[in-house]
Amino acid sequence: MTAGAVKAVLFDLDGTLIDSAPDLGAAADKMRTDRGLESYPLERYRFMAGAGARGMLGVAFGIAPDAPEFPALREEFFVAYENRMLLNTHVFDGVQALIDAICTRGLAWGVVTNKSARFTDPLTRAIPLFSSAGAIVSGDTTPYSKPHPEPLHEAARRMGVPSSACVYVGDDERDIxxxxxxxxxxxxxxxxxxxxxxxVTLWNADASIAAPLELLHLLNKA
Structure with missing residues (x-):
């Protein structure tokens, strides 16, 4: 993968650029404690943070999306999350330096997330990192969400580059x-x-990175 062949880098949001697990987990855990249930530690929620409400409510209450009470609990979770979504969410170490380097190289960059614009928009407006993003596509920006490719195509169109000239980075198999x-x-x-x-070896990704700045080495590789 040569730098000359790449014109843009797209990223998933939660778990790739930002660590929102503390606020997602706390929102779900408050629902537990409001009902008189014991609090769970963050690590119990962390690995399901990428699954959003489905993952958080699954951990907190052992409930599946097809349960009759799920829609009401989901909206309660959404409100709880909105009330605190910027309290402890932060950019992963190395991400700011990565984005700075991408911009210095003259590459475009953007975000494609399954997170609803209801949450993506205020988050990305509040965090300075995203001021240089050429596209921010949420889960409800197009009629489809990942693993469908259309949100990624939409981001490429907004940046004015062909999809074939993009790299997509994500922490979930559906991203790949x-x-x-x-x-x-x-x-x-x-x-x-x-x-x-x-x-991750089963995902058939072109490569993997254990830290954000490792991406720069991949962009340099012939």
């Missing part, structure tokens, strides 16, 4: 599936919310 379907080169970020059961 979407990137490959979009004709992009794919990088698995193993520092995110990957649980102990995940086997």
């Amino acid at each position: 599936v979407a990137g490959r379907a979009a004709g992009m080169r794919t990088i698995a970020a193993t520092y995110g919310y990957m649980g102990p059961q995940a086997d």
Whole structure:
């Protein structure tokens, strides 16, 4: 993968650029304690943070999305998360330096997340990192969400580059599936919310990184 062949780098959001697990987990845990249940430690929620409400409510209450009470609990979770989503969420170490280096190289960059714009928009407006992003595509920006490739194609269109000239970086298998379907080169970020059961070698990504700045070495490789 040569730098000259790459015109843009796209990233997943949660677990790839930002660590939002503390606020996602705390929102779900408050729902538990509000009901008189014991509090769970953050690490119990952490590996499911990439699954959003489905993951957090699954940990907190052992509930599946097809349960009759799930929609009401999901909206309660959304409100709880909105009330605190910037309290402890932070950019992963090395990400700011990575984005600075990408911009210095003249590459475009953007975000493709399954997170609803209801949350993506205020988060990315509040965190200075995203001021240089050429595209921010949420889970409801197009009629589809990952692993469908359309959100990635939409981001490429917004940046004015062909999808084939993009690299997509994410910490979940659906990110790699979407990137490959979009004709992009794919990088698995193993520092995110990957649980102990995940086997990244089965995802068929083009490469993997254990820290954000490792991506620069991949962009330099012939």
